[in-house]
Amino acid sequence: MTEEQVLLSDRSDGVLTLTLNRPEALNAFSRKLLDAFAQAVEEANFDPESRVVIVTGARGDKASFSTGADLKERATMSDDEVRRFIFKIRNTFTALENLRKPVIAAINGFAFGGGLELALACDIRIAAAGVQMGLTETSLAIIPGAGGTQRLPRIVGIAKAKELIYTAKRISAEEALAIGLVNQVVPADQLMEAARSLALAICENGPIAIQQAKFALSKGIDAPLGVGLEIESNAYWLCIPTEDRQEGLRAFREKRKPRYQGR
Numbered sequence: 370m371t372e373e374q375v376l377l378s379d380r381s382d383g384v385l386t387l388t389l390n391r392p393e394a395l396n397a398f399s400r401k402l403l404d405a406f407a408q409a410v411e412e413a414n415f416d417p418e419s420r421v422v423i424v425t426g427a428r429g430d431k432a433s434f435s436t437g438a439d440l441k442e443r444a445t446m447s448d449d450e451v452r453r454f455i456f457k458i459r460n461t462f463t464a465l466e467n468l469r470k471p472v473i474a475a476i477n478g479f480a481f482g483g484g485l486e487l488a489l490a491c492d493i494r495i496a497a498a499g500v501q502m503g504l505t506e507t508s509l510a511i512i513p514g515a516g517g518t519q520r521l522p523r524i525v526g527i528a529k530a531k532e533l534i535y536t537a538k539r540i541s542a543e544e545a546l547a548i549g550l551v552n553q554v555v556p557a558d559q560l561m562e563a564a565r566s567l568a569l570a571i572c573e574n575g576p577i578a579i580q581q582a583k584f585a586l587s588k589g590i591d592a593p594l595g596v597g598l599e600i601e602s603n604a605y606w607l608c609i610p611t612e613d614r615q616e617g618l619r620a621f622r623e624k625r626k627p628r629y630q631g632r
Contacts, residue, residue, distance in 0.1 A: 376405040377427070383572040384565060385419035392429025397439040398458060398483055407461040414468050417631060420576050421568040422468065424491060425475035425561065432478025432500065432557070435487055440509075455514040458483060462490040462515050466587070469580045471571055475564040476551065481505050481539070486513055489520040492583065494550065495564050496542035497557035502550075508537035523590070525550050575613040576631040581605070 377388040387409055389396040398406070413422055426434040438458070443451065465472060465487075474491035480502035488494050488502070496502070504517045512518060513534065522530035525548045533540070545551045555563045571579060581604035589597030608614055612632040620627035 375399070375402040376409060378409060380416075380419055382569060383418065383420040384423060384568040385413055385416065385421070386423045386425065386565075387413075388425050388427050389435055390427040391439075392427045392433065394439055394441075395429070395431065395433035395436040395479060396426040396484070397436045399439045399442050400454065402439075403454070403458055403461060407457065407464070410461060410464050410468065413470070414464070420470055420572045420579070420631075422470060422472045423475055423561075423564050423568055424465075424472060424487065425477055425564070426484075428477065432497070433484075434474070434476045434478050434480040434500070434502075435484030436479050437482030437484045437486070437515075458515045462487060466490040466516075466520075469583070470576070471568075471579060471583060473564050473568055475560050476500055476502065476542070477557065477560055482513070483515050486515040486517045486520070489524065490516060493552050493567065494545075495553045495555060495560065495567070496545060496551045497560045498542055498554050499557070500542045501539045502542070502545060503537065503539040504534050505537040505539065507534060521550075573626070575608070575611070575617060575627075575629045577611050577613055578608050581607055 375390050377390045379386045379388075387406070389402065389406070391397060391399065391402055413419055438454070446454065471493065472491040474488040474494045476488055476494060476496040478497070478500050480488055480500065482505050485502050485504055504513045504521060506513050506517070518534065521533065525533075529548055532538070542551060542554045546554045553563060585601045585604040589600040592600065613629045616629060617627050
C-alpha cells in the first residue's frame with residue numbers, strides 16, 4: 370500500500386475525517402501509516418478550512434479502530450528502530466492532542482495498545498456499542514509507550530489506570546463509559562453520524578473561541594488554580610479584539626445565527 374492508501378482524508382462542512390485504512394491489519398500502525406498520519410496532523414493544524422477533526426478506522430472483516438503498532442513489522446525491527454518508532458508515535462499523538470482544534474475519536478472497533486493511546490490523545494471519544502478496548506502492552510512484556518501511562522490516569526483516575534495497565538484488561542465500551550473513558554456509546558451503525566453531529570455542533574461556534582477554550586482547558590488542568598485562572602484570562606483576552614466576537618453580538622441583537630469566519 371502507498372501512504373495515500375493507508376490513510377484516507379475527507380473534509381466537508383469544516384469537519385476533517387481521517388480514516389486509518391489498513392483493515393487487513395486491524396488498522397495497526399506501520400511505519401508508512403505513522404508517517405502519513407503525522408503529516409496529516411501537521412497539515413490539519415494549519416488548515417483554516419478544518420474546524421474539527423474526526424479520527425476513525427476503516428472497516429474490514431473485523432471492526433477495528435486500531436490495534437496499535439504493527440507487531441509483524443515490529444518483529445523485523447532492531448532495538449534502535451523500535452526506539453525511533455516509539456519516539457515518533459509518542460510525538461505524533463502529542464501533536465494530535467495539541468491541535469488547535471477539537472479532535473473526536475470515533476471508536477468503531479478494537480482499540481488496543483497504541484490504538485487506545487490514539488483515542489486518549491483526542492479531546493472527545495465516542496465508541497460503538499460492544500467494542501473492546503484496553504492498554505494491553507504489559508501482556509507483551511512492555512508498557513504503553515505513546516502516552517498511555519500519562520493520559521489514562523488523567524481521564525479515569527490513577528487507581529483505575531493502574532488496574533487496567535497492570536492487568537492488560539480489555540474492557541467493553543459500556544464499561545469504558547461507566548469509568549469516564551469515553552463520552553458516549555452509540556449503536557455501531559450510528560457512530561459516524563453521532564461523531565459528525567457533535568463535530569457540526571462545535572463548528573457552529575466561534576473557531577477562535579474554541580481554540581482558546583481548548584488551550585485553557587488542556588494547559589490549565591494540570592496547573593495550580595491561580596496559574597490556570599491566568600491561562601484562562603490570557604485566552605479570553607485573545608478573543609476580545611476578534612471580528613467573530615463582534616459578529617456574535619450583532620447576531621444576538623438581530624436574533625439570527627452568527628456567521629463566524631475565524632477572524
